[in-house]
Amino acid sequence: MAITRRTFLKASGAAGSTAALASLLAARPKTLTAAPPAAAAGPAEEWVPTTCWIGKQDCGMLARRISGRVVKFEGHPEHPLNRGTLCPKGVAQIMAVYDPHRVKTPLIRTSPKGQPGTWRPATWDEALGLVAEKIREVRVRDRRLLLWQKGRSKAEAFYDDAFVKASGATKLHHGAFCSDAGYRACEYTIGPHGVLHPDFRHCRFLLAWGWNITNAGGNKLCWITWPQQLVQARERGLKVVHIDPRLRGAGPFADEWLPVRPGTDLALAQAFAHVLIAEGYVDREYLVRHTNAPFLVGEDGFFVRAGGKEQVWDPVTRRPRPFDAPGPPPALEGEYAVGGTRARPAFQVFKDHLAGATPEWAAEICGVPAESIRRVAVQLGREAMIGSTVVLDGMTLPYRPVGAMLYHVAQQELGFQMVRAVLHVFMLLGAVEAVGGPRIDLTWKPHANFEKLDRITIKDPPYNVWLQDSQFFPINSNNSSIVARVLQDPAKYGVDYVPEVMVVHMANPVLSFGSPADILEGFKRITFIAVIDPWLSETADLLADVVLPAATVEKYEGPSKASDQYVDGVALRIPPMAPLFQSRGEIDIYLDLCERAGFLYGPGGYLDELNKALKLRDEHRLPLDRKPAVREIFDRWARSEGIAEGVAYFEKKGVKVKGPVKAAKIYGFAQDPPFDGLRHRLYGESLLRYREQMKARGVPELYWRDYTPLPAWRPPTMWSSPPSYDLTLISFKMIEFKQARASQIPLLAELAPEQRLDINPATARARGIGDGDWVWVESHNAVTGQTRRIRVRARLTEGIRPDVVGMPHHYGKRNHPWTRGQGPASSELFFTGEGYVANTADQSFLVRVRVIRA
Amino acid sequence: MARYGMVIDLDRCTGCRACMEACKVENNTPEATFWMYVFRFEEGQFPNTHQWYLPRPCMHCDNAPCVKVCPVGARFKREDGLVATDTDRCIGCRYCEVACPYGVNYFNWKSPKKAYYLDWNDPDLQPVTNGDSPPYRNPDLDGRYGPEGRRTAGGGHAKGVIEKCTFCVHRVERGLKPACVVNCPLFALHFGDLDDPESEVSQLLRRKPHFRLLEEVGTRPRVYYTGGNPPVAATRQIEPVKGRV
């Protein structure tokens, strides 16, 4: 199990030379000179591979163990995602592991809910018995009464999904607070599951669109990997345009900064598209072949169909023909009489739609100079090198070295359509999934939602608790705050039940999801809540009946993908020590819980679901009649993956590097046929269909107004707050913390001890506010008139728009000596529900506020 | 004999402060002690704002004022360029600190044992930590280093003495690079033999223009910066870290 550092040094050299980051790594042997064996630290030293427990990309780590105790975590030199390095959180987690303020034993509540709890330590036997009994009881009565809430998980979610399936619980997750508006937009418009990131190896011009480069993840990953690739790309000449109300994210990496007004990105994207069309930067071949741009759209806005087939205009025969019939390239422009109506190709509709979207128009809305917008758009068009190709792995592929990184920024009221508008910009250039162009997932993998979201049948009430397929949110990202609203008034939303039992796993809704007040009010109505958490989270403190102490890094977890999109690999979290106190790994917990609740064994039981979730091949399947040790599960998985040594391989090496990823796996264009024959949806006909149906059902306009086939700009709801609320609050991540799950780690808390309000000096001066002064920040709900306020210190920076104030996430924790006095959570100021969620039920993290001296 | 130095590539630095943390964990430094400190800077006015980051270890100056003024020779210059502090010799007069133009010295204002962030005496921890504070104590720091064989590695040794960046002498003597250097996620920190023209650091200095901090003071630092420029009068610090003692 133990290996010496030097094994890794040699290995890392090897990995480095093959790696995409060769140039970075070659420059960086970890040793000055091969260490004399004598110098290699004493016999008591071992290096145990594991993975980071804080972040969401499970960076590989080596735990340095001195006579059995872990004294340091270092980056795993071979892990493709972090290449022997760790971010500040990764380094500091060593302190969290030993933190005496972790939950040490199972806890049972002895005080009323809704306020900080008092607790009685219990045995696992008693606690699990209690939870299992509740689950067993509701399952027989009505499975809908069982809820399961997950947050931003780590590693592969196989084991908890298995629990959801086996128990039949309704799953709630964090997506609607993370970036799901973007996921829906990309799944619906292009196909793969993700938002946007660049093809760093080939990209030369990048729109960092609300990408918090120096602090946070960007698409899918946690942090390290993207900045590493960015820096390397910049050394090859990549230019970065930072589109963000705040400069701090890009810092020195912004070659140009477009300080866009929050929530207006859609208009900016449309202006880009407008200029590109005007300047003739249009990849017609791509549009014709791989999108629905040529489809004829009737006056009613629906596609012209014949025999159920969408029609295109044949410029030679001068009549419509089925889109998939052979013939000369169909028309993208023009207006044609078809069967009595006048029809235009979708692209013509798009052009007409954008006719007014001039840079001047957008400048007004977005608060950035028209000339900057035009300049960037033209640069984008030029750099795209439309028509150029490149040979990769022997394939000749379109080369479009222009990209975008965009993720959590999707969480704004117009988020879904805003991301579509951005996609349209790159579709015009034929850059999506081209070499050097924007990418959605690490490999080309169309998601089932590409079809599903196009064929939603809106159902009649009653709905389930997150309003799936409802007339309110036909496309629905499953938003826990909306659920909380529903729980407060089920009838209003056509819901006919209130769940009674909930398991909260690796989530802290009360702090991290929008509008904590609603969460609290709604979740209070759930009679029994069990929280699985290493810490006494605010959710546990206020709402849990039972708290089950989870282990932190000291548990088996995984498998986790270890691909930086160029080099692929897979890793496992190996416990570098036994669980501290009485904590246990989740898989252990679920095995026992399911056994006691009576759905561990047999077909459809937890074990059965584990087999499916891990795709275990026959001989490696877990027997359905015997409770396995966690290690055995991973051993079977490893063997099933064709790794002869089984889990021992990972206990020795930690990560299995599969090597470079073939271009054929990466690029949509490299498929045969390209994009597996999918046609990207420039024009969202089904969105119009949903709109009509919602109208027909008499649903209020604010639910259907954004269901438009093409993104349409409208002022966000928050803009109708009174003028006295003259600032827009944005929030963001800090490199020092991870959501609200690391702010209690003293080494990190020390770096940023308290909540702050970033404010422009001019704005501050006008209010008589100085750096470090206490201020009240009061938010206003334009729909309900409700206001919320918190008190924080002002921090002056020229790196933020004068009409914007910014507040980091992460704060508001109360149950640790190092979080007391850190100040309130920015979430407390955000609202949820009508006007503050997207048409996809995605949470918006924007709100109008006013700031006054406290 | 190698003469070590550090080259910091500001074109790569994201100001993430992982180097600060790597240093703190590796060297077991107490609260509010930042042998490596990363400035976050801001210049100009909206929208023409420039923000950038500058890591600041000890400069291990060749003409080190701190060494000159030490009344008892606890602060001394090593053959290999490192400026070391003998924590067994230091009388805690803090003259090195007032003499240093870079503000890199940290005094142990109280007993380090009482300054490790949390109370590690928790009974439930003892089985695992058997009383060690902090639980991540690095045993290499107790050793004696250099031909002088003096106690110059790591921090948190004693109340009332001064400590600072050691260039990770305990690692360097084992042939390893400093903790901050190997951990930097952006590979912005480079360490090696400045006298060896073939070393990574020498090559980097040949390839890119560079500067040293406060050259005008004549301290002749062994830490070089490539990319960017030194801070100027108009440079403001944002998101400073103060630390509480």
Add this chain to the structure above:
Amino acid sequence: MAVKPLTLPWYGVGRWSGGWYAAAALALALVALGAVAYSLQLSQGEVVTGLRNVGTMRGATWGLYVAFLVYFVGVSFAGISTAALIRLLDLRPLRAVARMAEVLTVIALLLGALSVIADVGRPLRALVYLPTYARPMSPFFGTFTLVIAGYLYASLVYLYLDGRRDAALCAQRTSGRLARFYRLWAAGFRDTAEARRRHERTTFWLSLAILPLLVTAHSTLGVVFGLQGGRPGWHSALQAPGFVVLAGISGVGHLIVLAALVRWLLDERERLDLTVFRWLGNILLVLTLVYLYFTVVELLTATYAADEHETRVTMAVLTGPYAPVFWVSAGALVAAVALLGRQFLTGRYGVGLTALAGVLVNAAAVGKRYLIVVPSQTHGTLLPYGDGAYLPTWVELAVIAGLLGLGAFLFMVFMKVFPIIEVPEPSEGGR
């Protein structure tokens, strides 16, 4: 002619009044307070002081202790130098304060050494290592401790030799424990004209030897700060002369106050007559004027010629957080000049007013030492750490109070066991 027989006590020697006990008790109370505070500092570490690191902690790592160290050494300087000058130039009218000056020197040096101990983080190590590993190239604790040590030694020798004659005289006229002490000190001195002449000569040469020693001492003290290129506000050619002059001011000021006190306590109007105060007052006047001149020159260079760092420090002193200290000190100096100047011009001298001037300049001296030590740390960082702050805690104040108490106590004790004023030679003794 016959010598008028003198009978003990002289100048209050051996006269232990109730008032004395009260005063002594007060002084000792202060010492006790200081001891308590210091023991707290020893056990908790200097976290109990207001001192913090320069740089990210944005504090001052040298504060009140170092400020007073510089002040005490300054006082001692004046003591010994006046004593020496009186001998060399044979300033008969001032002979009466010579011994006071010598005692003052010894006590001030002692307090100086103690404030070093109070400041360092490892006092015991300091006591052993400072001598064992002393490095001459280190201005402060290297050169300077050597100087303190050598200098303290020299002053003691001086005081001793200079006191032999009086010791002998006392020995003749006392009995009991004290007598043995006097005889020890007198070391076989016989009060004969011959012996007196030899005595005169030795003290003369001693004085001559001591002068250069103390000039170097105080120059190096200035150099401690002056040579620090990395500390704006300290790096100045004027530091050394400035230090010497300010030292003179505080010392002479102190001497005036002591003389006035002794004159009042012992009701000694003959030996400590107005001429004594006229002389001392005028010396103080000159020194203060010179110092004011230095200050102005320094400010001018610091404000006009200087780079932004110098200016930052100067502004912190003139208009920033340190402005109160600066202007009060400056005010005190000016006031002193006004008082002394008026006396000088009108030729009408008053003990009270001169003493008041003495008090004023000492207050100013303390303030100026504080301003020399602290602002260059909190506002003199060359990297943009931002402005810092320093305020002494009660612990530091108590420790300093303790030292002052100790000084007072020692002086009082000396007054009771030895003539604080040199016993006149028979020639001028006759009345």
